[in-house]
Amino acid sequence: WLMQDHGWTFDQQQGSSGDHLDGLQYLHQRYTEDDPHYTGRVTVPVLWDKQEKRIVNNESAEIIRIFNTAFNALTGNALDLYPEPLRPTIEALNERIYPAVNNGVYRAGFATTQDAYEAAFDDVFNELDHLEALLERNRYLAGEYLTEADIRLFTTLVRFDAVYHGHFKCNLRRLSDYHNLSNWLRELYQWPGVADTVNMEHIQKHYYMSHKTINPNGIVPKGPLQDFTQPHDRQRLPGKGIWQA
Numbered sequence: 712w713l714m715q716d717h718g719w720t721f722d723q724q725q726g727s728s729g730d731h732l733d734g735l736q737y738l739h740q741r742y743t744e745d746d747p748h749y750t751g752r753v754t755v756p757v758l759w760d761k762q763e764k765r766i767v768n769n770e771s772a773e774i775i776r777i778f779n780t781a782f783n784a785l786t787g788n789a790l791d792l793y794p795e796p797l798r799p800t801i802e803a804l805n806e807r808i809y810p811a812v813n814n815g816v817y818r819a820g821f822a823t824t825q826d827a828y829e830a831a832f833d834d835v836f837n838e839l840d841h842l843e844a845l846l847e848r849n850r851y852l853a854g855e856y857l858t859e860a861d862i863r864l865f866t867t868l869v870r871f872d873a874v875y876h877g878h879f880k881c882n883l884r885r886l887s888d889y890h891n892l893s894n895w896l897r898e899l900y901q902w903p904g905v906a907d908t909v910n911m912e913h914i915q916k917h918y919y920m921s922h923k924t925i926n927p928n929g930i931v932p933k934g935p936l937q938d939f940t941q942p943h944d945r946q947r948l949p950g951k952g953i954w955q956a
Contacts, residue, residue, distance in 0.1 A: 712913035714921040718753045726913065732761065742766065772805075775859055783956075792859040794954040800853045804860040811838035813867050820879025820925065828880065836883045839892065846891035850950035857899075857953050865899045868892065869909055872935050874918045878925065887937075900939035911937070 713725045719738035721730040735741060739753045745766045758767040758774050768774050779792050793801060811834040818831035842864070845852065852860040867875075871886040887893050900906055919931040 712910075712917040712921075714917065715923075719755060726916070732759075772809075772863070775862060779859070789956050791954045791956040792857070792862065794856070794858070794956070797853050797856065797858055797954070801858050801860045804852050805863065807838060808842070808860070808864055811835060812842075813863065816867065816871075816875040816879050816881055819881050820875070820922075832881060832883070835881050839884075839886075839889065843889045843891050846895050848948070850945055850948035851895075855949050855951045857902075857950075861895075861899060865896065865905075868896050869900065869939070870914050870918075872937060873911060873915050877932065878918050878922070885935075894943040894945055897939050897941060897943040898945040901943070906939070909939075 712727065713720050713722070717737050717739065721727050721735055721737060723729045730736075730741075733744075735744075738755065738757065741757060741759060742749045742751075742753050744764060754769055756771055756774055757769045758777065759765075760767050768777060776793060782788065815831050815835040815838070819828055819835060822828035822831060842852070849855075851857045852864065868886055871881070875881045876885055886896065900909065915931055919926050920929040923929065
């Protein structure tokens with residue numbers, strides 16, 4: 712989770728799970744193992760091919776698509792987060808949500824002018840208001856099925872109150888102030904296996920200790936109190952789970 716002078720670290724003493732493939736110390740070594748002459752940005756996530764020893768992809772929007780189908784023949788997976796009939800709806804959601812929310816919180820947090828910050832801030836909350844209204848009538852973003860659009864939004868909103876509200880100054884409202892969004896978030900968190908992917912200690916420490924231009928002393932707040940295991944009310948709306956391919 713820690714990203715400082717040498718970028719993302721695999722140091723287990725800093726709370727990383729370590730690099731169990733080659734015992735590397737930093738993620739940048741994975742990039743230069745692929746290309747010894749690489750001098751560009753080192754970003755996460757990284758999808759690594761252990762046989763070819765190459766980076767397959769480092770763009771989250773593309774990796775989620777890869778995982779949706781690429782290994783179906785090996786795993787027998789029949790679940791489809793990007794079903795053909797819902798693709799136009801999913802694409803339209805992604806086109807709204809990514810710039811306004813997924814990237815909007817970063818545009819607000821790293822803004823260097825008041826005008827840029829306020830423009831991003833407005834984008835974030837205008838879209839959250841839109842999504843709150845959408846989830847009043849839809850169980851999931853695209854309707855009755857949980858899709859890629861929900862997963863992409865979840866990863867941002869599960870961090871919202873703990874990080875973006877304070878650290879990135881997106882503080883008009885907390886996510887917990889939105890009835891539908893907060894209940895939707897709890898439902899997704901409670902899906903089998905999802906909670907295991909969320910480490911709030913890593914989330915908070917990464918942002919507050921890695922972004923020294925925003926938080927130079929690296930102080931990590933003790934709050935807020937959150938419990939994503941509390942009951943939700945999403946069963947009031949019709950839902951069919953994940954599309955079966």
